[in-house]
Amino acid sequence: MSVEIFEENRRVLAGVAYRILGSATDAEDVVQEAWLRWSDVDAAKVADPRAYLVRVTSRLAIDRLRRVKARREAYVGPWLPEPISTEPGLSEHVELADSVDLALLVVLETLSPLERAVFVLREAFGMSYLEIGEVIGRAEPTTRQLARRARDHVRDGRPRFDVDRAERRRVTERFITACVDGDLAGLLDLLSKDVTLVGDGGGKARAPINVIEGVSRVARFLAGIASGEGVRRFLASVGLPESGTFGVGPAEVNGGPAAVVTLEGRPITVISLGVADGAVQTIYLIANPEKMSRLGSFRTEGP
CATH class of the missing domain: 3.10.450.50 (Nuclear Transport Factor 2; Chain: A,)
Known part of the structure; x- marks a missing residue:
């Protein structure tokens, strides 16, 4: 049962981790680490497994983003997100196909790890500020401020491209x-x-x-x-x-x-x-x- 619950949510977790990290390789590692955490939990005692898994995955992704930030700053030339195929029929990327365009991910690289996580969880996954605050360990008013700063930064920094x-x-x-x-x-x-x-x-x-x-x-x-x-x-x-x-x-x-x-x-x-x-x-x-x-x-x- 524990395995089935995790597999049902794997694509969502990959979507969260990829958007926060901009790297499918790092996202895969985070999802694997989330599985290890989940395997030690009594699933029957978790009231909302999806929310629990998203919370664990988000925290792990934020921690990893903080660690890789310095490495990306020392990168030779510009660092761009790791591209993923969203060709029709590739079911493993269904949850990633929406709002993961490279231009957006490039702008998200300029946010702090907390701002990026708040933006992703709010704008891409529609989580409430209260839920996001529980993920990042911040009060709801602080979470709202982070979200507002992130939205303003993305609005100002994202190129105005055609969506057709x-x-x-x-x-x-x-x-x-x-x-x-x-x-x-x-x-x-x-x-x-x-x-x-x-x-x-x-x-x-x-x-x-x-x-x-x-x-x-x-x-x-x-x-x-x-x-x-x-x-x-x-x-x-x-x-x-x-x-x-x-x-x-x-x-x-x-x-x-x-x-x-x-x-x-x-x-x-x-x-x-x-x-x-x-x-x-x-x-x-x-x-x-x-x-x-x-x-x-x-x-x-x-x-």
Whole structure:
């Protein structure tokens, strides 16, 4: 019975932990630790198992976030969240498919661990301030203040992107075609004048250490990495062979369309676009090989 209760709530717990941590790997560790705590409890004596498990998981995630904050500050280049596949049919990610877009998770990285936990539990899971206060060990008025600060920060920091999925997918597909064809003019036509590109290679893959700003600089960078020489340099940087079937295509990542670059069906880079008014405003490029494990395999078209 104890095992069944935990498995019924596993996806919810993974959703809580992932949103608080921005890392599926860390979230998985937290959920496993929550299971160890749960296995020592007499489930029959717990009035609301779901609430109990969410409380335990949230506390564990907050503690882990505090520990990893320093490591992320020492990260080589920008740190971006670990992408997850939200392709239809991947039931293990059903609870993650809503409101886990990369732009939001990037902004959540700027919150304190308590602010982030309060925001996630309130905005994503609809918990009351009283319930959240019990999770974080704060009085209800303090919890409300944390929630207000977090909401204001997210509102001010989150880019204003279009939410129309069809439009995002259309722009993503045009973006892929322009990159594959080395069509610099096509890229320039898609990018806004003040577009920014944020790359995450973690010191383990070729990616820009600094944010690239401006349409001409971003377009030249993308055209360069899409060239044969650019691809060879990237594969060498992550220790992958230059031979094999190389492809790129659209996929559902973090609840929205993204471009996924693959080698033999294995994801090696994720490119997520922030689109507004039909133009690309922000590009998140994730190439750290340690962040590719939760994407599964893809069938993408060759360049």
